[in-house]
Amino acid sequence: xxxxxxxxxxxxxxxxxxxxxxxxxxxxxxxxxxxxxxxxxxxxxxxxxxxxxxxxxxxxxxxxxxxxxxxxxxxxxxxxxxxxxxxxxxxxxxxxxxx
Amino acid sequence: xxxxxxxxxxxxxxxxxxxxxxxxxxxxxxxxxxxxxxxxxxxxxxxxxxxxxxxxxxxxxxxxxxxxxxxxxxxxxxxxxxxxxxxxxxxxxxxxxxx
DNA sequence: CCAATACTTAAGCAGGTGCTTAACCATTCG
DNA sequence: CGAATGGTTAAGCACCTGCTTAAGTATTGG
Numbered sequence: 001x002x003x004x005x006x007x008x009x010x011x012x013x014x015x016x017x018x019x020x021x022x023x024x025x026x027x028x029x030x031x032x033x034x035x036x037x038x039x040x041x042x043x044x045x046x047x048x049x050x051x052x053x054x055x056x057x058x059x060x061x062x063x064x065x066x067x068x069x070x071x072x073x074x075x076x077x078x079x080x081x082x083x084x085x086x087x088x089x090x091x092x093x094x095x096x097x098x099x
Numbered sequence: 100x101x102x103x104x105x106x107x108x109x110x111x112x113x114x115x116x117x118x119x120x121x122x123x124x125x126x127x128x129x130x131x132x133x134x135x136x137x138x139x140x141x142x143x144x145x146x147x148x149x150x151x152x153x154x155x156x157x158x159x160x161x162x163x164x165x166x167x168x169x170x171x172x173x174x175x176x177x178x179x180x181x182x183x184x185x186x187x188x189x190x191x192x193x194x195x196x197x198x
Numbered sequence: 199c200c201a202a203t204a205c206t207t208a209a210g211c212a213g214g215t216g217c218t219t220a221a222c223c224a225t226t227c228g
Numbered sequence: 229c230g231a232a233t234g235g236t237t238a239a240g241c242a243c244c245t246g247c248t249t250a251a252g253t254a255t256t257g258g
């Protein structure tokens with residue numbers, strides 16, 4: 001899941017999709033790489049749950065899955081919160097010592 | 100940066116550090132891997148800015164860098180917010196159509 | 199001082215990632 | 229129909245990752 005966000009090109013794709021849905025062609029256009037490469041990145045993003053897509057006719061349209069983004073965000077937020085609260089308690093302790 | 104969080108063992112280490120600082124030995128203890136492997140993971144985490152460490156005597160103590168976690172969290176939050184607001188506007192548009 | 203502890207470095211290796219090209223399938227459009 | 233468009237599959241290759249073992253170095257503790 002974070003592995004999907006580990007690659008810069010994939011983050012660019014997520015960034016593009018945050019502005020709205022896009023076809024595979026549109027996703028590929030700003031990227032300096034072949035279409036099959038884009039497909040592979042797209043597959044990684046789909047397997048991570050970050051992106052969904054559906055094919056109508058010959059065009060595949062891709063869009064973000066906000067729930068997956070929320071989950072990734074939450075994991076970081078939880079760890080940070082744990083560490084920060086620990087810093088706060090330490091701070092309280094030091095202040096107690098000081099007075 | 101997300102590459103650092105891409106590995107499960109490294110996420111375990113971050114998780115452990117969110118409960119408080121730890122020595123290399125302590126970080127390695129719950130992990131099924133050799134000490135040098137832990138060192139390598141630690142190096143990746145330090146290069147990503149997520150973790151800092153300092154050596155006193157023969158013991159190296161590691162701790163989280165909350166600013167880096169915040170940055171990672173923020174990137175996701177921004178993308179999610181962009182996409183969500185777009186969904187909201189679409190929703191408004193459809194409601195306008197409907198009435 | 200000598201051995202245990204805690205880490206560190208170096209080398210090497212299996213497997214994974216990201217990319218390419220070549221060929222192919224499926225859906226429009228003229 | 230037949231060519232153009234949009235996507236897909238397969239194979240292959242260079243490089244990167246995560247791990248290992250073996251051999252250090254640097255601090256303690258007895």
